[in-house]
Amino acid sequence: MSILSELAATPGVVAAGQYTWRGDRYTFEGRLDPEHARMASIMCRATTMATHMQARMLASLPGGEGLDPPRGWFVCGATHSVCVLANVFCFIDNARTSPATVLAAMTERLGEVRPEAMI
Numbered sequence: 001m002s003i004l005s006e007l008a009a010t011p012g013v014v015a016a017g018q019y020t021w022r023g024d025r026y027t028f029e030g031r032l033d034p035e036h037a038r039m040a041s042i043m044c045r046a047t048t049m050a051t052h053m054q055a056r057m058l059a060s061l062p063g064g065e066g067l068d069p070p071r072g073w074f075v076c077g078a079t080h081s082v083c084v085l086a087n088v089f090c091f092i093d094n095a096r097t098s099p100a101t102v103l104a105a106m107t108e109r110l111g112e113v114r115p116e117a118m119i
Contacts, residue, residue, distance in 0.1 A: 003109045004029045007090050010105065012097025014080070016090045019045045032091070044082070044089040047073060074103065086110045 007016035008029035015030025019041040026041035051073045059068035072085035081092040081099040085106045092099050 003088060003106075006109070007088075007102070007105065010097065010102060012093045012095075013102060014091040014093055015040070016088065017041055017044075018088050021045075021087060030091070040089060040091070044084050045087075048084060048087070072106075074099070 004016045004018060004027065007013050013030060015028055015032040015037065017026055017028030017030075017032075017037055017040060019026040023042065023045045026038065028037040028041070032040065051070050052068075055068040055070040058064045059066075072083070074084070075082045076094070076099055079094055081094055083090045083092065083099060083103050083106060085103070088106060088110060090102055090106060092102050
């Protein structure tokens, strides 16, 4: 079973997707229509690229060791969260699952992604 299928089948996960680093393709599973999934993949890729830039800047400051390269990012809203690890994104309904549970599952499956392959 693919990581997208596993994540999409998790109670509380609205949708899971994956985008290419070039930004020209994406796949997804879950309760998003294709246009919203396309928009989500663009947003997740753009935020990932910005996160990499910010991590490089922070790593240059005293005490910033270990921040670059970042492995992903996470935004927790009042009702929903977005978790991105490597090039996989997951939209979560906070009332139905713990974002920490989904992040742990993503980390377990994607833990061996080489940071240099992420940009």
